[in-house]
Amino acid sequence: MPTTNADITAKLNALREDYAARLPQELAALHELAAGALADPGTQQAARLAQLHQRLHKLAGSAGSFGFTRLGKQAKQLEIQVQQWLGQDVDQGQLRIFSVAVGALAALTQAEQPPAQVAVANPEKATTQTLIYLLEDDPAVAEDIALNLRHFGHRVEHFDRLEAAEAAILRAPPDFMVVDIVFDAERRESPSLIAALQQTLAKPLPVVFISARDDFAAYHAAVKAGAIGYFVKPLDVIRLVDRLEHYLDRRRELPYRVLIVDDDATLAEHYRLVLTSAGMLVDLVTNPEDVLTALRNFNPEMILLDLNIPEYSGPELARVIRLSDEWLRVPITYLSSETDVDQRIKAMGQAGDDFIAKPISDRELISAVSIRAARSRQLSSAIDRDSLTGLLKHSRIKEQVDIELARTRRSGEPLCVAMIDLDHFKSVNDTYGHPAGDKVIKALAHLLRQRLRKTDSIGRYGGEEFVAVLPGCDATEARRLLDDVRQNFKEINFSVDTKHFTVTLSAGVACAELSSALTADTLLQMADDALYLAKHGGRDQICIAE
Template sequence: MGPDQKQAVLQKLAKLREEYRASLPGVLEAIALDAQRLETPATAEQLQSLYRKLHKLAGSAGSFGYPQLSAQAREIELVLQGWIHGSEPDSNTRLQLLAQLTALDCEENVPSSTAVQAEGFTVQNIGTTKNLVYLIEDDHSVAQELTLALESFGYQVEYFDQLNEVEQAILSRRPDFLIADVLFSDADERGPQLIARLQNQLDDPLAVVFISSHDDFDTYLSAVRAGAIGYFVKPLDIATVIDCLESQLSLSAAAPYRVMIVDDDELLARHYKVVLEASGMRVEIVTQPAQVITVMESFHPEVVLLDLNLPECRGYELAQIIRLNPAWLRVAIAYLSSEQDEQAQAHAVRHGGEDFLTKPISELRLVSAVTVRAARSRQLSDAIDRDSLTGLLKHGRIKEQVNVELERAARQNKPVSVAMIDLDHFKTVNDSYGHAVGDKVIRALSQLLRQRLRKTDSIGRYGGEEFVAVLPDCGPESAQKLLEAVRESFAALGFSVAGEHFNVTLSAGIATAAGPGENLLESADKALYQAKHSGRNCVVTAGEPE
């Protein structure tokens, strides 16, 4: 995105805020008219009308920089909610409520200078594919801003302002995600109830993200029952919504689970292998216990299925051997045996294992048991190996990955490149805007790297604002081209806080090798140093003349 395009996006955002500001007096006037009816016995229909207006105001006002107005509307909304459910206020409370409604005034609730949740990144077409999002929101101002943000991050968005309109659209063209408000002004059903009904018509449930100004348990529960993968309370932090969608996409594109079966009954082991591979897993069979360590080191299983009665040793002894290696503590071990004695089963579980599955076992039970354990193992590995802020590999793991890819390159006689990436003048960002904004910049770069680099590449946060990318089967020219595209896209990202807009650039150093024995990280770091001293915001390949 060039400067003109970036400015155009920022102008669109500013225009949306101005449109919202212009609409506020009319919104508050409509609320005031409804409020006057509270002086006399109000009907359930009148209370619902006022409640829905306040609900919408509570969500949209905060998103557009009116946090105080949002909080006031939310407070009154809660009182009305109790009234609607039978807790009618006494005359004094009714007068107090009327006074609060009359006090709602957009002139006294000017946009907050510190409200940054409604502001965020602006970048166009980062992703290489456009995932389809159906956005269902009857507050047009919120919908426009969210649509603009999603499209800027490379998503294709189709917008609906009525719940009943989306049903046919889903049945005719399935989206990758639904983003829906919980409550709609003119709907008989709440969003989660309608979407839950839609989910029942589908063979494969949709991934749904709910947005709402409600944060009560019952609403969360109804969202989960409708298949929610995310729930965000208004005012929205758009970056966290994007993170939720990206995490789901990463999960669906994740590598197959790796399972090692240790059983001297080779035929039965092959049967299990066929069943598990049919479910998308990778499986290795070991029939001799002495081979286990070698296969563990080369295959890196996430789940080990151990027979209890093995030649030369017992299954629980083999489990204890595996547990001697600290790197394998995260591996899930389950015994798969025909042993029926409960004491023997308990003894085995106490010695290195986590569960006991008995033979014979149904295909459904086998797949389910292995899937659950593999998912937990991977989740634990991610918690250990991945940086909490970015989701990228930590310092130690990315260094290990460099060595792994160097060895692979030597075996396959193919090149491997390593890029060291560093944010320019990042201390100035933290000093000027605060560490919370600095964290958003770091997360934005990590998102961009995940989107732009290949699935075969490994990315890690090396420390602070420094990143490492490992690029297998990638020569210096291809690596230079890839990192230049990342550099240009990141420079085009616009960040905003308290009405002030700024950009951040990056520098990168690249080193390429065709085998082990070379310190690629050191060479890439020297190239990065050269890039920094060449004016920053550039990519330098090791060996280039200064």
């Protein structure tokens, strides 16, 4: 069931109430430790002070997040004080004053902040078709645009009059609009109408304008109407699709994956709920010894790591993580109430990348994590993805086959891998030029992203060859998915100057059997052998490896 605002708020409030209920017991334990340290200046004093430091540190980091701001600040002051005494002889007079101050914490258990109200992100469903309104009064141009957009899996409604389009937009706003600027029959231009409509809608609509006009005034009017693109006629429909797909790719992005490592289970759960409310996927580790297993199973894009964990310091855990090449690129952000700048710098110099100070408000936490996770994803994308298509590079798609094979062995679900190749692609480059060839490659990349499932991985294997990794997919379903891509791709009309052409594709599919000890290389070779059969069997077809 989807998580709602009410679900998140109820869970956050329940955590807050549980925290408040446990506070008196925690403060009593702190006071008992302080009194014991005062009463026994011998060998037990150092151990009690160390425990006091650890528990005050945890209290200082968590109290503010649950609304006890004054308590958290006072606990931080006491933590700093006891930290100065560690490993030293303590003056009994100072310790007596300290014990009284610890006892006074009980008076600060009245929360100052109202219960948190967190808005839950509502990510779009991967299966929802994009609804595009096409406003174009030239029937031939409209038919060409609509046909190509439908091949890419979009739902298109055409309007040849602005008046009809205006009523439809107000009644049921689309996801995207493609709009001609000039409507001769109505003697109207669309940018002013679209700009006025944008003001009445709950959220602005992305719009691409098309026109025979190529003057600054037309561009400026388009921008004021919310344009994300402008194309001059005669229209290159594939370039229009490319702009649309680039915009939609950002909306289709998977949620950020964040791993929280913190021994304070209540605070970690609070952070998990807050980040989940923002649409992120979050996993928790409260036992440091489970961190490597969590990394392998969850594959995070960012790690939030408590700096001070009993028995295992944050920097030590960070260095354990960095021992594996697999996790070198995952940013580690320390999350701690540590105020000593030297200690922060030292920690970040030991396998960490950044530092977030506790306590932190829910909004600040969401913003801080979102910004850092986005940077991490951008860096990984630049390293792992092909610059022309945005698909995974050769080495990364092979790694993905390995990952899905391992998951298949654990889950028992089927897995298929497809090798896809453009037919007679050399003749496209020779006849129409390499820019046209690049356009064909990009079009297939867009189509694969649009027509395959969100759970599938797609890579450019080399040149005009692609690989699709299809988890949870048997041979029948793989054939259906790829045949849908094949049929739609052959209908796309490419153009160079006044020349028009189409291109077909062939694919070979190999499926993993649970009883066999297949490797990624073996599975890819099987798919490549099936592709060879498809090519030599006449092309424009899908072959399944036996």
